[in-house]
Amino acid sequence: MKDESPSSETITFLGTGGARFMVISQFLASGGLWLNLNGTEILVDPGPGCIVQATKRKLKAEKLSAIILSHRHLDHSADTNIMVEAMTQGGFRQRGRLFAPADCLESEPVIFSYLRDRLEGIEVLEEGKSYSIDNISFTTPLKHIHPVETYGLVFRTANHTFSYIADTRYFDDLCQHYASQLLIMNVVFLEPRSPADHPGMPVDHLSVPDVRHLITELKPRAAILTHFGMSVWRANPGLVAEKLSQQTGIRVIAARDGMTFDLSQLDEG
Numbered sequence: 001m002k003d004e005s006p007s008s009e010t011i012t013f014l015g016t017g018g019a020r021f022m023v024i025s026q027f028l029a030s031g032g033l034w035l036n037l038n039g040t041e042i043l044v045d046p047g048p049g050c051i052v053q054a055t056k057r058k059l060k061a062e063k064l065s066a067i068i069l070s071h072r073h074l075d076h077s078a079d080t081n082i083m084v085e086a087m088t089q090g091g092f093r094q095r096g097r098l099f100a101p102a103d104c105l106e107s108e109p110v111i112f113s114y115l116r117d118r119l120e121g122i123e124v125l126e127e128g129k130s131y132s133i134d135n136i137s138f139t140t141p142l143k144h145i146h147p148v149e150t151y152g153l154v155f156r157t158a159n160h161t162f163s164y165i166a167d168t169r170y171f172d173d174l175c176q177h178y179a180s181q182l183l184i185m186n187v188v189f190l191e192p193r194s195p196a197d198h199p200g201m202p203v204d205h206l207s208v209p210d211v212r213h214l215i216t217e218l219k220p221r222a223a224i225l226t227h228f229g230m231s232v233w234r235a236n237p238g239l240v241a242e243k244l245s246q247q248t249g250i251r252v253i254a255a256r257d258g259m260t261f262d263l264s265q266l267d268e269g
């Protein structure tokens with residue numbers, strides 16, 4: 001493994017699959033995002049297989065400062081307990097914090113009670129709040145439209161800003177809150193789906209046209225697509241991203257399982 005200099009800022013995609021059919025098939029992995037921001041390591045949305053994907057890549061959970069859950073759906077939270085256990089060195093060391101919306105912690109909590117005590121703290125995510133982890137800050141600007149309480153994240157490091165638009169139905173307010181140098185978006189659908197056409201089905205997700213609109217409005221230096229559902233996967237995420245780059249004039253990348261993006265790429269050109 002290459003040594004990372006302490007000043008490097010990277011995002012590793014432990015999985016790029018999203019929504020239930022992709023996740024139960026594991027055609028694409030579903031481990032979430034591992035951030036290493038100048039040596040502060042943060043795990044976002046530890047979905048099923050996170051522990052497998054992280055250990056396979058020699059990422060060390062005992063170095064994590066925090067785990068953040070955008071929401072409680074299984075594809076974002078299934079490995080929370082094992083990752084907390086790993087972050088606390090098998091529960092032997094009290095360390096690390098968990099950030100999650102309130103409904104992750106109330107009835108049917110995503111974390112076992114014996115592990116709560118092993119954390120240094122649990123912080124409840126709320127709309128419009130700011131949080132800090134070492135010298136990194138992040139905000140949860142607005143509540144998403146999704147069946148459970150869900151927030152996206154806007155991170156500020158010493159050198160960069162990046163946004164993670166977690167699961168949501170498209171709504172115009174998204175264009176007001178996620179401006180940053182890098183936009184990471186969960187793109188489940190190739191085409192928008194209306195609840196009327198899919199009664200009882202989970203349709204509150206971004207589609208490729210939604211993402212094109214967000215890129216055009218928010219004008220990041222680069223955008224990364226991830227959390228693909230079956231329809232995007234079948235269409236080939238790499239081709240989808242290439243077409244979006246051509247249409248928007250902004251560099252759009254389709255994340256791949258295990259891909260590490262170095263934020264210094266945002267400084268080029």
Ligand SMILES: [Zn+2]
Pocket residue numbers: 071073146167
């Ligand atoms: Zn979800």
